[in-house]
Amino acid sequence: MDFTNIYAKKTAYAKFMQKEIAYICRKFEKRAPGSKGEEQACVYMSDQLKRLGCESQVESFKEHPRSFYGWIYITITCVLLGIIALFVGNAVKTPILPLIGAILIVFGLVIVLLEFGFYKQPIDFLFKEKTGHNVTAIKKPTGEVKRRIIFNGHPDAAWEWPVNYALGGVGFESHAIISGVGAAYFLVLSIIAVIKGGVLEGALLKCALWGLIFVPFLAGLYFMVNYRRVVDGANDNLSGCYMGIAVLKALQDEDIQLENTEIGVVLTGSEEAGLRGAKAWCEAHKGEFQDVPTFIYSYDTIYDPKYLMTNYRDLNATVKADKDVSDLFMECAQEMGIKCSKGMVPPLGGATDSAAFAQGGFRATGITGLNHKLESYYHTRKDAPDNMNIDGLADCFAVTIKVLEKFDEGAKQ
Numbered sequence: 001m002d003f004t005n006i007y008a009k010k011t012a013y014a015k016f017m018q019k020e021i022a023y024i025c026r027k028f029e030k031r032a033p034g035s036k037g038e039e040q041a042c043v044y045m046s047d048q049l050k051r052l053g054c055e056s057q058v059e060s061f062k063e064h065p066r067s068f069y070g071w072i073y074i075t076i077t078c079v080l081l082g083i084i085a086l087f088v089g090n091a092v093k094t095p096i097l098p099l100i101g102a103i104l105i106v107f108g109l110v111i112v113l114l115e116f117g118f119y120k121q122p123i124d125f126l127f128k129e130k131t132g133h134n135v136t137a138i139k140k141p142t143g144e145v146k147r148r149i150i151f152n153g154h155p156d157a158a159w160e161w162p163v164n165y166a167l168g169g170v171g172f173e174s175h176a177i178i179s180g181v182g183a184a185y186f187l188v189l190s191i192i193a194v195i196k197g198g199v200l201e202g203a204l205l206k207c208a209l210w211g212l213i214f215v216p217f218l219a220g221l222y223f224m225v226n227y228r229r230v231v232d233g234a235n236d237n238l239s240g241c242y243m244g245i246a247v248l249k250a251l252q253d254e255d256i257q258l259e260n261t262e263i264g265v266v267l268t269g270s271e272e273a274g275l276r277g278a279k280a281w282c283e284a285h286k287g288e289f290q291d292v293p294t295f296i297y298s299y300d301t302i303y304d305p306k307y308l309m310t311n312y313r314d315l316n317a318t319v320k321a322d323k324d325v326s327d328l329f330m331e332c333a334q335e336m337g338i339k340c341s342k343g344m345v346p347p348l349g350g351a352t353d354s355a356a357f358a359q360g361g362f363r364a365t366g367i368t369g370l371n372h373k374l375e376s377y378y379h380t381r382k383d384a385p386d387n388m389n390i391d392g393l394a395d396c397f398a399v400t401i402k403v404l405e406k407f408d409e410g411a412k413q
Contacts, residue, residue, distance in 0.1 A: 001258070003405050006250045007336075007398055013250055014393035017242040020048075021234050022385035030230035031157040033065035033270035033277075034130030037230075041155045042133040042267060045241060049137035049265055052248040056137035056265075061280035063132045064124040065273035069159075069225050071108075071115040074123065076221050078108030079183045083215065086190050086208065089198045098193035105187045117316060119274050119351060132156075134281050135267035139248060143259045148294040149407050150264035151247060151400070152353055152364075153240025154271035154278075157233025158379040160226045165381065169374025173348070179221050182214025234385045235370070236378065239393060240299030241267050246397055247404060261408040264289075266296075268353050278353035282360025289362070295325045295407065296364035297400070298354035301378075303369045305392040306339065308399075311366040313344035315355035321365040322358065329367060332402035338395045346372055369396055 006013075024044065029037030042058050049056040082101035089097030114120040135155070164172040189208050193200050200208050244265035251258075268277035278298075302308075310329045312321050326342075333340035345351055345366065354366030369392050370378065377383045 001256055001405065001408065003256070003401055005254055006401050009250070010394040010398040011390060013246045013397050014390045016249065017239065017246050017393050018385060018388050018390065020242055020245075021238040021388070024238060025232045025234055025385050031155060031233060032159060032230045033156045033273035034063055034132045038156045038269050039133045042135050042269065045155065045245065045267060046135045046137065048245060049135070049248065052139070052245070052252050054137035054139045054248065054265065056135060059134045059136060059281070059284060060131050061134065061277065061284070062129055063270055063273065063276040063280070064127040064129055065132070065270055065276065066227070067121060067124045067127040068115060068274035070123050070127055071112045072221055072224055075108035075112045076218055078104040079186065079218055080215070082190060083186050086186060086193055089193060090200050090205070090208070093197070093199050095194045095198035098190045098198055102187055102190035102194065105183055105190065109183060115274070118318065119315060119355070121274070132270040132277050132280065134269055134277050135265070136281070136285070137265040139263045141258045141260050141262055145262045145292055146260040147292055147407060147410060148262040148264060148289060149404060150266050150294065150296045151244025152266045152268060152296055152298040152357070153243060154237045154269060154300070154353055155241050155267050156269050156272050156277070157231050158236065158272040160229040160231050160381060161379040162223060162226050164374060164376060164379055168376040169378065172374060175217060175220060176348070178214065178217045182211070182218055185211050185214060229381065231379060231381055232384045234388055235303045235383050236301040237271065237299070239302040239388065243299045243302060243396060243400055247400060250401065258408055263404070271353050275351060275353055275356040278356035279360070282356055282362065286360070294363060295328070296354070296357050296362050297325070297329065297403070298352050298357060298364055298366045299396070300352040300366060300368050301370040302367070302396045303389050303392050304371065305369070305389065305395045307341070307371050308333070308339060308369050308392070308396055309341045309343045309367070311344050311352065311354065311368060312342060314358065314366050315345065315351035316347045316349060317344050319355040319358050321354055322363040325363050326365040328406065329365065329399060329403055332406060333399045336398055336402050338399055340399065343372070367396065
């Protein structure tokens with residue numbers, strides 16, 4: 001197979017991606033997790049994949065999308081009630097109230113650890129059920145299937161983070177860290193108050209009073225997410241969706257038919273609600289795609305070329321990506337002379353759908369093109385089609401084509 005012409009046209013395919021992404025952002029409704037806009041985008045891209053020679057279908061699943069950020073209201077309320085209990089207990093001189101306060105704070109911290117730390121779903125039942133949508137598209141080779149490669153992105157877009165829009169990542173992350181420190185601070189004071197019979201005096205009382213400086217930061221977390229504004233999500237993550245679609249378009253344009261490698265494009269919705277679509281896809285397709293070696297590349301926010309990265313760990317660094325899948329991308333980037341770092345989605349960095357695939361038993365890795373020290377476009381209205389990086393898309397596309405080329409060579413051995 002000769003991929004030379006495709007490499008030469010990497011910028012043209014990057015512009016194709018940007019054009020299609022702009023069309024989706026203008027044409028359809030906003031793509032919040034579990035929304036009509038998410039479904040519209042899935043249907044549009046599924047139809048496009050059919051025209052590129054795939055068997056493609058839109059699959060639905062049930063979810064409770066707002067539960068992912070639901071920890072905010074539970075956790076912050078518990079912490080604030082714990083602070084009130086500490087001071088009231090001190091006033092009436094009883095250890096019972098600070099004990100209750102400590103329990104409330106611990107409960108709140110456990111909720112955030114489960115929901116955001118590990119992407120579990122303990123509070124789904126408290127939130128409205130909606131229907132999310134995935135796309136599964138498969139392009140068969142001309143001969144026997146000996147290998148399979150799947151390109152993944154998520155079609156949904158985030159609810160805006162107002163603090164990140166106003167202050168950027170430093171402000172956003174500082175706000176979250178200060179609030180976490182404040183919760184831990186009052187937990188320690190509550191435990192001390194219990195030991196001392198409910199009474200804080202002298203320096204300890206002053207510490208408690210000075211600690212009230214944390215309260216505005218804690219209360220501010222109630223406004224961490226603005227459900228009234230859904231961003232365009234051009235980079236995060238229509239860029240990931242169109243990486244696989246552009247690969248198939250390039251093959252069709254050059255009339256390249258793979259003999260033994262099956263290509264899949266899987267678009268998993270509601271990633272912004274805690275990988276809900278990818279988790280649902282893994283459950284729906286449990287036991288499938290195990291017949292031949294199958295690699296999944298999950299793309300998320302392909303933006304700045306200097307931040308192109310293969311993430312060897314995901315989900316706040318708690319989930320391992322497949323080493324062989326990751327190494328292949330790194331090797332291909334090096335061979336192409338394109339800068340790609342070996343890294344991870346760090347603690348407090350969230351997750352990509354790669355984590356859900358890995359947890360579901362699939363061989364996967366996550367490819368990102370963003371600064372993990374958040375920039376002001378991330379989850380804000382600045383994530384628009386006119387704020388995309390053609391060079392970032394083109395470089396990632398070229399490496400992806402090289403990955404496909406080398407992977408296909410393995411099918412012939």
